[in-house]
Amino acid sequence: MRIDLHTHSTRSDGTEPPAALVRAARDAGLDVVALTDHDTTAGWDEATDAARELGVELVPGLEMSTRFEHRSVHLLAYFVDPTDPGLATEMTKIVDGRTRRTPLLLEKLRAAGVDISAADIDAATPPGAVPGRPHIADAMVRLGVVPSRDAAFATWLGPGGKAFVRRYATALEDALDLVAGAGGVSVLAHPRGRGSAAVLDDRAITGLARRGLTGLEVDHQDHSDVVRRGLRSLADRLDLVVTGSSDWHGAGKADHDLGCNTTDPAQYARLRELAGVGR
Ligand code: AMP
Ligand code: FE
Ligand code: FE
Numbered sequence: 001m002r003i004d005l006h007t008h009s010t011r012s013d014g015t016e017p018p019a020a021l022v023r024a025a026r027d028a029g030l031d032v033v034a035l036t037d038h039d040t041t042a043g044w045d046e047a048t049d050a051a052r053e054l055g056v057e058l059v060p061g062l063e064m065s066t067r068f069e070h071r072s073v074h075l076l077a078y079f080v081d082p083t084d085p086g087l088a089t090e091m092t093k094i095v096d097g098r099t100r101r102t103p104l105l106l107e108k109l110r111a112a113g114v115d116i117s118a119a120d121i122d123a124a125t126p127p128g129a130v131p132g133r134p135h136i137a138d139a140m141v142r143l144g145v146v147p148s149r150d151a152a153f154a155t156w157l158g159p160g161g162k163a164f165v166r167r168y169a170t171a172l173e174d175a176l177d178l179v180a181g182a183g184g185v186s187v188l189a190h191p192r193g194r195g196s197a198a199v200l201d202d203r204a205i206t207g208l209a210r211r212g213l214t215g216l217e218v219d220h221q222d223h224s225d226v227v228r229r230g231l232r233s234l235a236d237r238l239d240l241v242v243t244g245s246s247d248w249h250g251a252g253k254a255d256h257d258l259g260c261n262t263t264d265p266a267q268y269a270r271l272r273e274l275a276g277v278g279r
């Protein structure tokens, strides 16, 4: 059984609609795929319908924008009730923060001599998508400012970039509570990837495990073999679930092909059990 628990559709910054994502997952030989768009569950219905049709098992998820010790940390949440008022209110707050960031970011770009309009960004953002920097990057590529999303992040949009603007994100500890309160389980996404590696040391993760964290995304393209080994033994010590996933964004992220990392079936079974699914 091949299981991939981290992917993005056009409901956030992926380049394929949810149904096409599920089809691509089937074509890649996956039996189970999670849809984990940034800060939204809007793709779940379409993905679930496609999964039923194609005989793929769809795991409903999302990737929450959180903050821990002033750093951005991504938290994967699975099997939550999307109508839970606490979680729904917080997701609205995060999406509002994303929407408010765009004009500020465009102002910074303009000040640096890059003239991009709100209409340019709209044209690069799929309808109904939670807006993100990748859409701004896509607009910059279209206008010939940069050759790729990567280049846009390196020079302009990433931390330290000339047009970087901080936006609202939920305190990580609160996010753990919200996910649990909504009946779901939480997994730290690429904890030793760029950004969060500096703050998510073993001690910090130990504290988060005590606070209710369910698992660690150990196998991810941002992690070297050495990093994976360290995280695996930490997860073992803390009795955390270990996942492996692609973090697929369609054409939006190179070297993240569907199924390039997978989750062990026994670990997936544990994740479901801890979420109380299938009982
Ligand atoms: P945002 O959601 O606006 O905070 O933008 C962060 C998203 O941009 C991440 O989830 C990644 O998918 C994407 N991203 C971050 N760094 C890069 C990069 N160097 N190249 C392409 N995409 C990136
Ligand atoms: Fe993304
Ligand atoms: Fe992420």
Ligand code: ZN
Binding pocket: 006, 007, 008, 063, 189, 247
């Ligand atoms: Zn992701």
